Every structure is written in structure tokens, then in C-alpha cells.
Amino acid sequence: MDDQPLLGGALRTRLGRVDGPGGLAGLAGWEAARRLAAEVEGEPRIQRLQTATAFGVYEGLLLGVMQGRRLYRVRPRQLIVATGAFEHPLVFQGNDLPGVFLGTGLQRLITLDGVRPGRAAVVVTNADHGWAVAQDLLAVGVEVAAVAEARPELPPAAEALAAAGVKCFAGATIHDARGRRHVEGALLVRLDAGGDPVAGSERLIACDLIAVSTTPEPAGALLAQADGRLGYDPALDAVVPQALASSVHAAGAVTGLSDLGFALLGGRLAGLEAASALGLGGGEASRMATLRAEVEAHRARLRRGLRVRQLTSVPSVGRKRFVCLCEDVTEKDLADAVREGFDHLETLKRYTTVTMGPCQGKMCHLPAIGVTARLTGRGMAETGTTTARPPVQPVPLGVLAGPHHEPVRRTPLHARHAALGATWMDMGAWKRPLLYTSVEAEVRAVREAVGVIDVSTLGKLEVVGREAAAFLEWIHPGRVADLAVGRIRYRVMCDDAGIILDDGTTARLGEDRFFVTTGTGSLEAVGQWLEWWLAGTGRCVHVADVTSAYAAVNLAGPKCREVLARLTDLDLSPGAFPYMAVREALVGGVPALLLRIGFVGELGYEIHAPAEYGAWLWDLLLDAGREHVIRPFGVEAQRVLRLEKLHLIPGHDTDALSNPLEADMAWAVKLDKPDFIGRRLLEAARARGLRQRLVGFELLDGVVPGEGDAVVADGRPIGRVTSSKWSPTLGRGIGMAWIPPELAQEGVEIRIRSAGRLTRGRVVVRPFYDPDGARLKS
Amino acid sequence: MSFLVPCPHCGPRDVYEFRYGGEFQRRPPPTVSDQEWADYLYARRNVAGPAKEWWYHRQGCRRWFLAVRDTRTNAVLEAFWPEDKPEGAG
């Protein structure tokens, strides 16, 4: 992976001849780069990803790679990092003036973009590379007014320049850049042995370009993120990799040494080592050992030839001495921070934001260390380095934000609802009809005639196996094992702290076969909860999620039996198919499971049919109900209807502290059963007494309060509203609320603070509508 | 960004395919003291190092299994079905 459009790295930007190995010797840098790139491109077993930035290494050697708007997540088993090195700016007065460049930046302009970057340049350097930059400038017709070499002696490369008439100064550097809107000159100064400017040695050179070319600093962030250790090496005057994690290799200038021959040799070794670690060959041990020795010898030779002089800033004063050009952090800012006590590099970074800008420290890391070292009187190594966290390159959030789509679940009847002009609501990933016409009309249809609602989103689990009954008995506070085949029971489920997780129904289809329904949003959690308690137990129980296999509707209302009778031969008489019974039968020719239950409080049938026949069945039902003016009803009407019956919705009327005893469902908890999930704390809750109660209330005046509004007494909150609706059936506002147990008696007056006003209500503990369930059971 | 979890059924997969199920522990008999029951419900060891944990492969085989994960590095050292090591590995 290469962040550039073409392979070749920094070599692509070099005009000078390389003295590299064999066939490359004598070629211009960019020519050598082209030759090497062709070798890679001609190798079909190398897959290339170009203009692709590896921006971070994460846990388990996961590599984040960005290519345009595309994100690759790469998990290499072996990683070779050859990210090269950066130059860093020097800190001097005026170093933010237009016309001040890094040497490598100028080489890019010259070679890649064909730009002549200025007329007259001053090159400021402390490394051999600066002299190559000066050569490249000359080659494209830029006058080189002077080269200031900070090291005490001129390197051999200076001879050619001196011969071309370039003024070359040893032991000198830049004091400040002159110019108003652009560089107009450079004030050079001699340095004494301690690195301080020698008074009186200043020399002003006119120029419109200042090339700053410093010791290369390895781009080692990826190596550090891959658990490598980086540290300051005084022999190189750079922060270099000192130890690498296993399965990570480094080659080229990122190791701290910039030399083509060394890069090629080290690259070959890294490749062979990675291949051999992967069991893909790599050569015999003796050949590898020879190569390794060769690399080490080359490294030692290069190090012996190094002449460095640490240079990050020239002691001076001035307000325009920028350490961090991205964040406008000056040397003075760092000095102030150190004086205030932020003298540790990590705290200094956070206090001043040095290294925290878009370049993420690539430019200012070493200058920040250098300036801090001088300010605190500590050495470079002792000053340490900052932590190079990913990303090393700015990454647009859109690249990381994952799939650019939102998953949506539609029921098998979705198109029918759309055709009816339903208003939609989101329930988890599901789209459900909230409303078709008006709540009043839909509620009235169910109470007075017949309505039908799509309940395909209900969670549906089949629980089968020899031990299914015993397992369900143990996982529920209620009874399951004694449920007769063909019968249904309401179920509430708790965790071992006695807190309500979910509710629904359990229908026994056979001795060893149960059809369990869950709330729309809790299916996944309930399925996983059951599986978790089964994991590793070897119990003969199997849980299958059949939710999307079925379309389901609830046909409800006093006329629904007549409607259904037109579509099935099943005996629907109350004696043959009573309340809380389950039957399997053909409905409109479709094999269906019918559950006689009544969430909305009327005679009703929950009909589950294979999903592919859902729409067919829906059409048949609407057709069969035409005579009774059947109406589809949505979730809003359903919520009004269930509230009129005081049926709670877990997660809506209950929270992470609600147990079924306090939620007024003691009838669903059988504490005389032996151990079951939740028993111990439900037993304790009963012994301790109830701390709160979930009750119904009706409003005596005022507006319908909002869900979440406080129940108050003497100006203080004592409870809260969980559900509240206008009931068209009763002609008043109703709701449910948690209140202190001493108030939980029929007729007690409560006050609710709603929108800044107090509303009076009266506690109701029995369902508002059909409290004895006569209509349900009819 | 993420790490790999080696599902015993599906092989190594991205952690985002899984649901974390918490530290492995046994449900004590209902006769233990209140303190022990409270510990079972609420107290977690929260070790810095290898921890035995439940994982559920949501977007895969949909099965629960146990994994030993080094909580300092997120390296999953081993993963297995609970029935294969009834006493577990830690």
C-alpha cells in the first residue's frame, strides 16, 4: 500500500544521480524509482493499493487503510513498514513566511509538478540531503545564493556547489527570515560550539526562497502503534525504532538511515523474513544469516560515516518563532507553559496543542522535543517522545462511519399498509403502521365491530425438546409445565435479580413443543437469554427463531368470530376454542396457527401464517370483514386499547428496577415453585414489602400529561407517569404511573406536574375497560 | 478499531459480529448467603489479564461459547464450547 499515486517513495522526487547498486548506478533518482516500480508492477503476485494511506495500526495488527472514500481493514499476519522519513522545520524568527520551504517539499515541486519554486534560494541544512536539494535547485535554474551548513565542516558534496560559485558556510545557520509578505532575505549567523549564535557574525543574504533541509526523522508512527519501541538516537539526531514487535519489519529510511543501497538490502531481508515466518519459503537459514550480516555491516558503515549536529532552533528571541505551524504554537508558548509547570512533554502537548494539529506531529514532533529539552535543561532522550496514536493522517469521519445505509425490516404486509396510506413508525429496525385514519375511528372499530392489526413484528420462538417444559418452567416465575397441550399462558420473564426482562405468551403445541412470543424489541435478547442458560448444559431443548417465517395479524373485536368463521372450518365456538387456547387450522386455505388472546381487551385471534401467504390472508380478512366495516388499526390505537385494559409494556412501563410484584403482576409469579430464575430476589422483595407500585390513573381535569412526567406530593416528585393517552372509549385521559405503595388504592387522588402545571388524577387499580374480561372470554 | 474472536464454529471473525456476554461465572445454589448472591449478581473480577468470558456469535452461527481474552491487549488466547471444558480454563 502506498499513499502516493505511483510507487517509488521519495526517490521519485530526486533529480540527482544515485550511486545505488548495480543497474541503478548513474540513473537520476526518479529514473531509478521508475525502474524499481516496474519490477514490482511486473510481479503478478504482488497486489498493489495506491493512493491508499495506512493511517493506523490497531489491536491485533489491524491496519486501517483509506483510499479515497473507501476504508480497507487489513489484518496482515506479517507487516513490513517502509514509510520513509520526514524533514522537520527549524524554529527561527519568521519561519512561517511564505517562501520558507522544506527541502523535500521543493523537490516534489520541481520533479513531480514541474514548478520552478523561486529565483534565488538560501539552503539551510544540517544533513547531506540539504546539498542534494541545492543541486536540484541549481539544475532547474534557481540561483542558490548560499548554503548554510550547521555542521562544523562542509561535506564532500559541497565541492561541486562551491565550484559552481555558490557561497557555502560551515557552522552556520539561519537567524531569521526577512520580508513582509514573502521572503526577501535570510539573515545567516555563525554558531559557536555550544550552538549559540556568534555575535557580529550576521550576514544578510537576499533571496525569495529558503530551503530548510534537516536530519530526516523516521515516519515511525505505524511501528509504534504496532507495539514497537521508538527512542531518540543521538548518533542520528532522530527518534528511531529501537525494537519491533514480532511479525513487524521495517525497511528504508524509517529505520533512521536514508540510503538507497541500504533500503534495497534491508527491504529484501524484511521480505524474506516475513515470507519465512509465513511458511512461504524465504531461503535457507544460511543465506538469511548471510543477508542479515550484510545488512548489519551496511548499517555500521553508514553510521560510521554520519556527521550530525543537533539543530531544532537557534537561541534567539522573537514572537514569530513557530514550533507547530498547524496549531500556531510558538517557542514562547512552550516557554510560558514550561514556566507554569507543564514541563513534561505529554502535558506540554495537551496544554499547548503542539503536535496535535492536522499534521499529527509529523512536522513539529522533533522541534517540540528540541525546544523542550533546551527549556528544561534535559537531554533529547530524557525529554522523551509523545505517543503516536492513530490516525497518523486526518481521516474524514465519513470514511469511518461504516455502512452508508440503515437496515430496515419490513413485514410481509408492508405493501398493503403503504397502499392504505399508513403513517409509519420505527420500532427498532422495523417499520410499523402507527395510524391509518384516526385513533378514534380505529379504536371504535375494535371496541364496536372488528379491527385487524399487523403483529408480524412480534418475536416468535419455537422451543422444542424433551426437557423444553422443564426448562421453560425454570426460566419463568410463572408455571409452564402444567400447561395443557392446546392452551396458552401469559408469561413474564425476569433475570436473577427479579427484574422484568420481557413478556409475551407461551402456547403449548405438543408435549415437547412450545410457541413462545416476545415483545417486538426483545426477541434477540430473549432468544439469546434462553440459549445462554442452555449453553453447555446438554439439556434436550432447542430454540429456533421463527419470527420472519410468519406473518401475523391480530383480528379483534366483537364481530371478529363471524369474520373468521367465513375463512375456516375450525369450530370457533367458545366451548370448542376458548379464550387462551391455541389451534392449528386452515384459514383461507393457508395453514395457520391461531392464538385466542386479547392484548387489546376484546374477543380476538392472533393468526400466524407462513410469511409468503401473509398478504393473501390480509386481503381475505379485509374482504370477509367488509360487511362489519372492518378497519386496519395501527400501533397508536393498539396502545390506547391496551392502556384501557391496563396491560403494561415491558421497557416502556417498566425499567431496570421493576419487578413483577411491584408491577402488579404478582399473579404471574409463583413463589411456591422451587428454584427458578429470579426466585431468590422476588422472594426477598415480597418479604421486604413493595417500594413502589405500577397503577392506572384517570384524569379528573386538565390535559393528558406527557410520558415521564412526575407524580408530585407537597411539591416533591414521588413517582412518574409511564404511559398516558386520551381514551376515546372512556372520554377522558388515562395512564399508568409508578407511585408509592400507600397511595396504590382505588380512588386515591394524585397530582401530576405536566408542562409546569398540576393536573389532578385518580388511582385506578382495575382495568378501565371490561375489568372482569367478559368480552375477552365471550 | 476491532479485534478478532476465533469462534469455535466459524473461525476467526471481527469482534463486531459478536455480543459480549460478560465474565464467566457459575450460578450459585439458591441457599448461599445474601453476600454471595449479591456477588453473583453484581460483583465482577474485572481482571487485567486473561479473563474467561462468554461470547455470542450474533452474525454467524448464533451460538454461545467461552473465550479467554487478555483484557490488556484484546488478544483472544483460546475459544471453546462450554461443554468441551466443563471446568473451564481459569
Ligand SMILES: [Zn+2]
Ligand atoms: Zn460462529
